[in-house]
Amino acid sequence: MADGSNGKPGQGLLGDTENHARVRTTALVIIAFAVVLFMLVQARFLLISLAVAIILFALTSDVIRFIARQRIGRFGVPNWLASIAALVLISTALLVLSSILLAQLNTVLVTTVSYAERAPSAVASLFGWMGEDVETAVFNSLRSVEISGYVRTVAGQAGNLMQGTVLVILFVGFLFAERIWFDTKMTNFFEDEGQAARATKIITSIIHRVNYYLLVKTVVSVITGAMIYVVAQVFGIELALALGILTFILNYIPNIGSIVATGMVALVGYVETGDAQTTGILFLITGAIQFINGNVIDPWMMGRALRLSSFGIIMSLAFWGAVWGIPGMFLSVPIMVMLLVVCSHVPELRKVAVLLSREGLPEDEQELDRLAEEIENRKG
Structure with a gap:
């Protein structure tokens, strides 16, 4: 036959139609991804604040329930009063933490400017063993770097921290106001109590795993920051407190944060002391602390709660770092x-969950039910 379709007229036309449909679908997916990516970049300040507010709201939901269960004589604490108390606590904590962070960051920036003149010569001297030409080349390269420009950029971003804090507090307040109607909205949205209950279990699983991750990360970061502060004090470093606080913050960035913190401590130590041997010892001690806490204590405490692929974490870190900058890394x-929990329970996206999970074994329905039952028993 002339149509080359095994004697069936129209079969070739049908195949062409299917190919066109696939091409059109692929094009629409690419366009949709580009539009979403554009919106993520353009509205990143608002979206970052909203993401942080949702995480804080999830973290404090149990606190609200705890306050609401308290009784004063025969009277219990109303839910609205518990929400207001939790919001006041969150607002106070956020404002205090932001003030401390800004103060320490300001100290580091001012000291950086004062160290800017002697930092190139101090770093270049590390390459003296390679010859005078190499040392001179390194010195000239570092001297051409505009430290003040970077300092102004960081200071400008830090200035947005307090604005973001206020916006996060507003978002959390509105989320608290909406929480009492959450179950009703879920039921009306799905128009099926079974589907609404399953969606609630998925959200509960997400909240539980994110909360556990943040709890473990906070404990490990506090320990690491405190140890770095003690080591810096022993070596007589002027910025010991600032280095401890910045180490605590950087440890929330997976993998890269601990490397940056270790290099930062060593660099500040060398600029202050000017002794390569002392700096080497400081670098080894700091690196050992980061290695033990990040590769022994952290995985031991995490256990099987996350099951995230290491390669997936790096890819997520790179993508969100490119889209939202440093906040995206956090x-x-x-x-x-x-994404892992949601993809685990959507049949069409199950393969994505397999790629994102560590052992290729994402969460199943039995584990979802077990976790939901465990959380309900804990609430009771």
Whole structure:
């Protein structure tokens, strides 16, 4: 036959139609991804604040329930009063933490400017063993770097921290106001109590895993920051407190944060002391602390709660870092946890969950039910 379709007229036309449909679908997916990516970049300040507010709201939901269960004589604490109390606590904690962070960051920036003149010569001297030409080349390269420009950029971003804090507090307040109607909205949205209950279990699993990750990460980061502060004090470093606080913050960035913190401590130590041997010892001690806490204590405490692929974490870190900058790096793991749990329970996306999970064994329905039952028993 002339149509080359095994003697069936129209079969070739049908195949062409299917190919056109696939091409059209692929094009629409690419366009939709580009539009979403554009919106993520353009509205990143608002979306970052909203993401942080959702995480804080999830973290404090149990606190609200705890306050609401308290009784004063024969009277219990109303839910609205418990929500207001939790919101006041969150607002106070956020404002205090933001003030401390800004103060320490300001100290580091001012000291950086004062160290800017002697930092190139101090770093270049590390390459003296390679010859005078190499040392001179390194010195000239570092001297051409505009430290003040970077300092102004960081200071400008830090200035947005307090604005973001206020916006996060507003978002959390509105989420608290809406929480009492959440179950009703879920039922009306799905128009099926069974589907609404399953969606609630999935959300509960996400909240539980993100909360557990943040709890473990906070404990490990506090221990690491405190140890770095003690080591810096022993070596007589002027910025010991600032280095401890910044180490605590950087440890929330997976993998890269601990490397940056270790290099930062060593660099500050060398600029202050000017002794390569002392700096080497400081670098080894700091690196050992980061290695033990990050590769022994952290995985031991995490256990099987996350089951995230290491390669997936790096990819998520790179993507959200490119889209949202440093805040995106902090949020990369919670966002990946959310994607893993959601994809685990959507049949069409199950293969994505297999790729994102560590052993290729994402959460199943039995584990979802077990976790929901465990959380309900804990609430009771």
